[in-house]
Amino acid sequence: MNRGLLIVLSGPSGVGKGTVCAALRRKLPDLTYSVSATTRAPRAGEKDGVNYFFRTREQFQDMIANDALLEYAEYVGNYYGTPREFVEQTLSEGKDIILEIEVQGAVKVREKFPEGIFVFLLPPSLRELKERITGRGTESQATIDHRLSVAVQEMNLLEHYDYAVVNDEIDTACHRVEAILIAEHCKRERFLHELFEELDRLPLTENVSER
Numbered sequence: 352m353n354r355g356l357l358i359v360l361s362g363p364s365g366v367g368k369g370t371v372c373a374a375l376r377r378k379l380p381d382l383t384y385s386v387s388a389t390t391r392a393p394r395a396g397e398k399d400g401v402n403y404f405f406r407t408r409e410q411f412q413d414m415i416a417n418d419a420l421l422e423y424a425e426y427v428g429n430y431y432g433t434p435r436e437f438v439e440q441t442l443s444e445g446k447d448i449i450l451e452i453e454v455q456g457a458v459k460v461r462e463k464f465p466e467g468i469f470v471f472l473l474p475p476s477l478r479e480l481k482e483r484i485t486g487r488g489t490e491s492q493a494t495i496d497h498r499l500s501v502a503v504q505e506m507n508l509l510e511h512y513d514y515a516v517v518n519d520e521i522d523t524a525c526h527r528v529e530a531i532l533i534a535e536h537c538k539r540e541r542f543l544h545e546l547f548e549e550l551d552r553l554p555l556t557e558n559v560s561e562r
């Protein structure tokens with residue numbers, strides 16, 4: 352069986368990674384989502400095991416020590432990490448999986464999965480990025496300022512990615528990521544392998560010159 356594709360959706364804080372990823376999951380129910388572990392406190396409405404695995408710092412450090420994370424990063428004072436086993440199992444079952452993670456973690460995933468598809472989400476402008484970080488209303492002013500300055504530095508990592516997708520409209524951005532997935536499946540000739548095996552089994556009694 353072919354392995355599934357690993358898609359990493361990353362980009363600066365506030366660009367809309369969570370929003371685009373959620374829209375993509377609604378549109379593509381067969382796309383498996385990797386639920387991350389974090390030491391950040393749950394926001395209103397967030398559920399353990401659904402939005403994140405909410406863990407204490409000690410529990411998170413145990414996960415690091417036990418090599419249970421594919422990657423992890425410290426981001427604005429909290430740890431975030433991708434549970435390794437679920438990703439590896441999903442890929443070996445031939446299913447595609449999406450990771451929605453910040454840029455430091457994405458660099459680490461690239462080292463382990465060079466064949467992964469790395470998509471960098473861009474804001475239409477810096478002004479719009481600032482509005483999105485502010486408008487979400489989940490952060491204090493100090494956190495907003497910090498996130499914005501981190502976001503500007505994060506934009507420099509664009510060159511390490513396979514694709515850039517501007518998140519102007521959610522549906523359009525979602526459509527672009529979907530198009531990337533379709534193209535990557537075609538590139539890997541997932542279905543052609545079976546066709547070529549079939550061709551190999553055909554008896555070579557007839558060739559073009561005999562027709």
Ligand SMILES: Nc1nc2c(ncn2[C@@H]2O[C@H](COP(=O)(O)OP(=O)(O)O)[C@@H](O)[C@H]2O)c(=O)[nH]1
Nearest residue numbers: 365369387423424426431432433451452453456
């Ligand atoms: N490296 C890494 N980053 C993650 C992971 N899960 C989430 N993140 C990123 O951590 C950052 C902060 O996430 P969060 O606190 O939920 O805030 P928000 O996504 O900006 O609303 C975002 O950039 C997420 O994409 C993970 O498993 N690993």
Ligand SMILES: Nc1ncnc2c1ncn2[C@@H]1O[C@H](COP(=O)(O)OP(=O)(O)O)[C@@H](O)[C@H]1O
Nearest residue numbers: 364365366367368369370483487518519520521
């Ligand atoms: N295409 C878009 N147009 C307008 N607002 C958007 C768009 N995408 C996301 N947003 C808004 O921007 C804010 C940040 O989005 P979020 O998904 O939390 O970003 P990230 O996960 O990258 O930190 C949210 O308030 C979200 O509703």
